Amino acid sequence: LREPLTPELRDEVRALIVQHKVIFLRDQHITREQQLAFATQFGPPVIHPLQKLKETQRKEDLPQGMHTIVPPTAEYGHIPKRRTWHSDGSWTYPVAFASFLRGVEVPEVGGDTIWVDAGAIYRGLPDRLKARLEGLYVTHEYKELALSGISHPIVAHPAVINHSETGEDLLYVDFIMHPWIVGWDRADSEALLSEIYEEVLRPEYHLRLKWKKGTLAIWDNRSTLHTAIHDYGDYPRRVERVVVGSNDVPSRDPSKRFVLPA
Numbered sequence: 001l002r003e004p005l006t007p008e009l010r011d012e013v014r015a016l017i018v019q020h021k022v023i024f025l026r027d028q029h030i031t032r033e034q035q036l037a038f039a040t041q042f043g044p045p046v047i048h049p050l051q052k053l054k055e056t057q058r059k060e061d062l063p064q065g066m067h068t069i070v071p072p073t074a075e076y077g078h079i080p081k082r083r084t085w086h087s088d089g090s091w092t093y094p095v096a097f098a099s100f101l102r103g104v105e106v107p108e109v110g111g112d113t114i115w116v117d118a119g120a121i122y123r124g125l126p127d128r129l130k131a132r133l134e135g136l137y138v139t140h141e142y143k144e145l146a147l148s149g150i151s152h153p154i155v156a157h158p159a160v161i162n163h164s165e166t167g168e169d170l171l172y173v174d175f176i177m178h179p180w181i182v183g184w185d186r187a188d189s190e191a192l193l194s195e196i197y198e199e200v201l202r203p204e205y206h207l208r209l210k211w212k213k214g215t216l217a218i219w220d221n222r223s224t225l226h227t228a229i230h231d232y233g234d235y236p237r238r239v240e241r242v243v244v245g246s247n248d249v250p251s252r253d254p255s256k257r258f259v260l261p262a
Helices: 008-019 033-038 051-058 117-126 129-134 145-146 186-200
Strands: 022-025 066-068 094-106 115-119 137-138 155-158 160-161 169-170 206-209 216-220 224-228 236-246
Touching: 008 022, 008 216, 033 066, 033 094, 033 236, 051 224, 115 117, 117 186, 129 186, 155 160, 169 186, 216 224
Parallel strands: none
Antiparallel strands: 022 216, 066 236, 094 216, 094 236, 115 206, 115 224, 137 155, 160 169
């Protein structure tokens, strides 16, 4: 991955990401700059609003568009107890396309990442839940930005979307972004989302990665959710990420899809 891809190879890799939803490349001992250069062949980098703030706190100087992800014990002072299944860039508009995450320092035991297939979840829902989800919009609210003094709008997307490239129906709820069904009472919204969340936890929909140094994971954020497992004590786990954007605004009805100009 140190060298630029030909347009043909880039398109082939992109097609594999969309088809398989998540792919892994082992033994990619590349620099931050090489990782960023590789990822941005697939789209513009998503500049995270908290990047510079966290860089200052950690005394780092990362390339613009790259984020370091460290254990919650170091970043937040505690292990989060809320739901952690999420999609990178669901809170942006348009939404992010893909994430490129590289293992820099990883524990010998633990620290795995798990992805869930959002299409398989939707197909596995009972018909009564599919019917209830039709026409609903769910908020994607990045409250941590407001807590850091950064202004950012709350966006809402359909609870079920149609993938703009494959046509697959997908559950599109980001459980770390404080979801709320638009127009619903809070209690009723939480009751339905809790029922959906139980489906997300079913292991038959999961793919689990054992990290090694130099592993690069790439996934389509529109068709997956993911979470990291914090089971490695105080080991200094460190992975570095680039998220690339798209011009895709999620839609339930492909005939009414709105795509921003490139």
